[in-house]
Amino acid sequence: MKAVRYHQYGEPDVLCHEEAPMPEVGSDEVLIKVSATSFNPADAMIRMGLLKDMLPLQFPFIPNVDVSGVIEKKGESVQGLNVGDEVYAFLDMSKNGAAAEYAIGKAVNVALAPKKIDLQDAAAIPAGATTAWQALFEHGKLQSGQRLIILGAGGGVGSFAVQFAKWKGAYVIGCDAEESFAKLKELGIDEFVDYKKDAIEKKVTEKVDVILNLSPISSDDVTALLHLLKKGGTLVSTLNPADENAAKELEVNVVRMAVQPSAEHLAQIAELVDKGSVKPFISERLPLSKLASAHGKMGQTHGKVLILVN
Numbered sequence: 084m085k086a087v088r089y090h091q092y093g094e095p096d097v098l099c100h101e102e103a104p105m106p107e108v109g110s111d112e113v114l115i116k117v118s119a120t121s122f123n124p125a126d127a128m129i130r131m132g133l134l135k136d137m138l139p140l141q142f143p144f145i146p147n148v149d150v151s152g153v154i155e156k157k158g159e160s161v162q163g164l165n166v167g168d169e170v171y172a173f174l175d176m177s178k179n180g181a182a183a184e185y186a187i188g189k190a191v192n193v194a195l196a197p198k199k200i201d202l203q204d205a206a207a208i209p210a211g212a213t214t215a216w217q218a219l220f221e222h223g224k225l226q227s228g229q230r231l232i233i234l235g236a237g238g239g240v241g242s243f244a245v246q247f248a249k250w251k252g253a254y255v256i257g258c259d260a261e262e263s264f265a266k267l268k269e270l271g272i273d274e275f276v277d278y279k280k281d282a283i284e285k286k287v288t289e290k291v292d293v294i295l296n297l298s299p300i301s302s303d304d305v306t307a308l309l310h311l312l313k314k315g316g317t318l319v320s321t322l323n324p325a326d327e328n329a330a331k332e333l334e335v336n337v338v339r340m341a342v343q344p345s346a347e348h349l350a351q352i353a354e355l356v357d358k359g360s361v362k363p364f365i366s367e368r369l370p371l372s373k374l375a376s377a378h379g380k381m382g383q384t385h386g387k388v389l390i391l392v393n
């Protein structure tokens with residue numbers, strides 16, 4: 084099959100579009116004929132070797148954790164998924180990914196794709212939306228009527244977090260660059276802070292229940308946000324953590340989260356997509372042969388970059 088692989092850690096130019104062997108299906112796995120994948124910052128961090136202590140790779144390695152496609156084959160112990168099903172998944176980060184004509188997914192991470200959007204577009208959803216879902220509802224315990232700040236609200240994870248929070252009935256204050264404002268307004272955001280012009284600590288006057296940090300600010304800057312939380316509130320960070328002692332003093336909770344693939348969460352997200360409550364924001368569509376260009380755009384996109392395979 085055709086795949087994009089890398090044989091060593093490095094910059095996007097280590098990505099080679101080449102022939103690779105067809106993957107074998109294990110008993111608890113499915114073989115997916117890939118329709119599309121999408122780029123996530125984690126794909127680039129893994130490629131650069133930044134996560135190699137946690138996620139040691141076997142080279143050559145096929146990147147990209149997001150996939151949509153059709154089940155071509157299934158292992159003997161797989162139940163609830165069938166050959167021919169249109170599915171989407173957030174693949175195991177340490178295993179070969181979806182930048183290929185075929186990919187292997189553990190059945191427990193694979194869900195039926197939303198029916199009301201194009202199967203290729205569904206590949207823009209899994210990792211970003213799963214992160215947003217787990218951050219808000221598992222870690223942040225966000226409830227209807229609560230106040231929420233999202234730093235990085237316009238990014239790949241943030242644009243899902245805004246939609247989930249609005250669906251839940253929360254009041255959402257989004258912080259990002261001005262370029263994201265129109266999109267966030269369309270998503271029904273209640274207040275917007277342009278991080279390039281204003282410090283969020285100065286713009287937000289009423290305390291909030293949950294803060295979700297998706298931005299690359301330092302741990303000191305994340306810790307400074309704790310003053311914006313009500314007592315008992317929670318700050319969830321996907322990047323630098325807040326100081327736990329400062330949190331104890333202020334009687335607030337802090338979580339440095341690590342997202343986990345989950346077919347159950349993807350099934351709930353597919354329902355919301357089919358109801359029209361949530362949609363992916365796709366800024367660019369590229370062929371598989373241009374995957375290096377997508378990896379080279381890390382930190383420069385305001386929507387998901389979709390990689391079309393079949």
Ligand SMILES: NC(=O)c1ccc[n+]([C@@H]2O[C@H](COP(=O)([O-])OP(=O)(O)OC[C@H]3O[C@@H](n4cnc5c(N)ncnc54)[C@H](OP(=O)(O)O)[C@@H]3O)[C@@H](O)[C@H]2O)c1
Binds near residue numbers: 237
């Ligand atoms: N721990 C986990 O489990 C986990 C899971 C998923 C993702 N992540 C990480 O979470 C981060 C967000 O992911 P993503 O896919 O949403 O990335 P993304 O698409 O690059 O979005 C990040 C957004 O943050 C904005 N931003 C940058 N500096 C900011 C600041 N000081 N204040 C407010 N907003 C700021 C960016 O705007 P500009 O374009 O202006 O820079 C961009 O819109 C990534 O670093 C990713 O690696 C971690």
